[in-house]
Amino acid sequence: MKSNIKYTNPVGVSRYTGLLLILPFIIGSLVLTMYPFAASFIFGMTDSRSGEMVFTGLGNYRSLLSDPDFIDSALVTLKYAAILVPLKLAVSLFIALLLSIELRGIGVWRTIFYIPSILGSGLAVMIMWQFLFTSGGLVNQLLVLCGLSPVSWYGDSRYSIYIIVLLRLWESGSAMLIFLNALKGIPREYYEAAKVDGCGNIRGFFRITLPLIRNAVFLNLVLQTISALQEFSAPYMLTGGGPMKSTYTVGMLIYNEMFRFGDTGYANAVSWGLFVVITAAVAVLFRLTGRLSEEI
């Protein structure tokens, strides 16, 4: 958001009035953003397993890189994000394209696709999902109906991650809305002109639609990557991180280190590590897509 337009204050209004108005936010960013940011780095340099806090310098951060638990959970998390994010973008864009065709009752459809995201990560939905994937659950019954053999979703480390992937795909509504909003901004004349020039639907999609909604693609890419890398509640509720740690994400590791093993220092070091990874991922995305949009 660029603020090129310089607003001037009304006559008689002090230049500190604005500061006073955003005071709640200023205090908030100190307490809710800067403090946790600094504190978790500092807590990450301590060891409190013995009951009192001992300063250990960068010890926790160094052991991160050689801790197989952390490396495994980082790999699980990256794998999960690599599977989920492209699929979620594809699914939500597909639905948004369908919804952008002018059909009757489009508001109802839009609501239907948004409902799962509203109920989102609520516990009730998790419980529902848990039942769907049990050995005799709905998903396996459908697989059998289609002539396939049922899958042990919770017992097979190859499939367990897809329980979570499918849950998050089912909740594509918010990404879909961002796409839908961008699609609405494309003037119809563009497609008509392209048609005159003999451009088909598929070429039209790649040559017109995609370049014009690239900001929405990028926004979704960033938002979905951030939330995928932080995944905690779904593995916590659905799989407990198993089987064989196949769904043991970094979020799970942080929670367990902190609240089950009582290793506050290490938990903070990991969460700071995660923050660095997320920031790096976002930065890489910025560069990559920046280059992409230049090429287009």
Place this chain on the structure above:
Amino acid sequence: MKAAGIIKKTAGYVLLSAAGIIMLYPMLWLVGASFKSNDEIFSSAWFIPHDLELSVYVRAWRTVTPYTMGHYFLNTFGIIIPRMVFSVFSSVLTAYGFARFEFPLKRFFFSLLMCSMFMPAIVKIMPMYMLWGRRGLLDSYIPLTLPALLAGEGSFVLMIIQFLRGVPKEFDEAARIDGCNTIQVLFYILIPCIKPVIATICIFTFLWTMNEFIEPLIMISSVRKYPLSLILRLSADSTGDGYEQRKIIAMSVIGLIPSIAVFAAAQRKFVSGITAGGLTG
């Protein structure tokens, strides 16, 4: 030309219906399963149960704790209502400051606002846990509600800023000529213009708080103070083999009702509100 249009529309309807069924069927199944015996749950993919035995909902309402679900609904509303009031108050003030005034370090604070939106929640939660712990405020609703007073939700602020930009500055100037001061301009002129976005913020706060799980899990420890989401989790945990599965399913259905009701009632306003603010669920 016309035939192609019809084919396109038909294909659109077919695909939408297929996708719509995938979206809705799990929920239909959930409602149906709340009436089914354990055997029936795991043997039939069809959602309509053999018989409707409503007494399961009475049992679900009693929960597995000494308190009823009514108690936990009240707990949840005890978090939601202060949150709504606090969020609206702090976000409107902050957005007003950003949208209508020049002040030192404005750019810096604005970038801070954007950064706060991209900060992973998981990094915040542990230092906050320790902060509240040192103040002796864990196991109360203060850690869950007070941050709302500090404009903790950057996306809300951004949404209001966008709406305020749509209100002509001439309105403010006219009001000032008539003798309104800074606060009066906000209350008499601007707030009436941005009512839709305030409603959207309230709805979002409602839905997010209903779903919220990690923060209460970490901050609240006594069962009496649990919000709805945690009581569902507690019940899900205590279901062993041979346990009556439909009871926990019925609890989930009850737990979903408020969100669905609020969403259904506010659907139109809500969807247009989010698209305006680029908010995500």
